[in-house]
Structure formats: structure tokens, C-alpha cells
Amino acid sequence: MSQQQAVGVIQTLGFPAVLAAADATLKNGRVTLVYFDKGESGTFVIAIRGPVAEVKPAMKAGFEAADNTFGGKVATHYIVPNPPDNVVAVLPIDYSEKVEPYRV
Known part of the structure; x- marks a missing residue:
């Protein structure tokens, strides 16, 4: 890919907030x-x-939406710009066949 790919992770309290x-x-x-996935508690x-430039504003919108959900709260979040290949290979953050039809 020509653009560096980032990964953004959001963990929320409650299902409505993550939705x-x-x-x-x-x-x-x-x-x-x-x-x-479901976490603990x-x-x-x-x-x-x-792309890095797209993940940052998307994550910001995600935080706001989760926090504006009744009872919702962002527990933690993180953005990794251009994660190394070994991180992508080990953690479940790569594009899979399941998500490929929706890839933008």
C-alpha cells in the first residue's frame, strides 16, 4: 500500500458505547x-x-460517540501509526478475509 496504515483501538464500558x-x-x-471482542468486567x-490521517479523526469521533452514549464510557484507547509487521502478524488487527469486502 502506498499510504502508511495505522491501527486504532477503543475499549468501552458497555455494549451500546462500543456500538x-x-x-x-x-x-x-x-x-x-x-x-x-468482549473484554473483562x-x-x-x-x-x-x-491511513494514519483517517484513523485520527475517526477515533476522535468514536470517543465522543461512546462518551455521549447513556452510561457509556471510554475505558482506554490507543493509536499505533504504521505498526510493525510482527505486531500485525501476532495481534488480531490485520485485514482478514471476513472484513476485506468492507475495506476502504
Whole structure:
């Protein structure tokens, strides 16, 4: 790919907040949702991938949407610009066949 790809991760308290975060990230940047899972103690996690310049505003929109959800709260978040190949190979953040049809 010509552009460096970033990964952004958001962990929220409660499912409605992570749903709002996922929706907002995809609507506010040219990014692809590559991961979703349940965390501990009622938390949920999503990861998005896309060009560095697109992940940053998408993540900001995701934080705001999660925090504006009734009872919602962002527990933690992080952006990794251009993660090394070994990180992508080991962690579940790469584009998979399952998400490829939705890749932007």
C-alpha cells in the first residue's frame, strides 16, 4: 500500500458505547473495522485500520460517540501509526478475509 496504515483501538464500558464508537469511526474516516471482542468486567473492544490521517479523526469521533452514549464510557484507547509487521502478524488487527469486502 502506498499510504502508511495505522491501527486504532477503543475499549468501552458497555455494549451500546462500543456500538456507537464503531458506528462513528466508520462514518468519520476512511477506515475498516478489523476487530471486535468482549473484554473483562463489561468492557468491549474494537480495532480499526486505515491511513494514519483517517484513523485520527475517526477515533476522535468514536470517543465522543461512546462518551455521549447513556452510561457509556471510554475505558482506554490507543493509536499505533504504521505498526510493525510482527505486531500485525501476532495481534488480531490485520485485514482478514471476513472484513476485506468492507475495506476502504
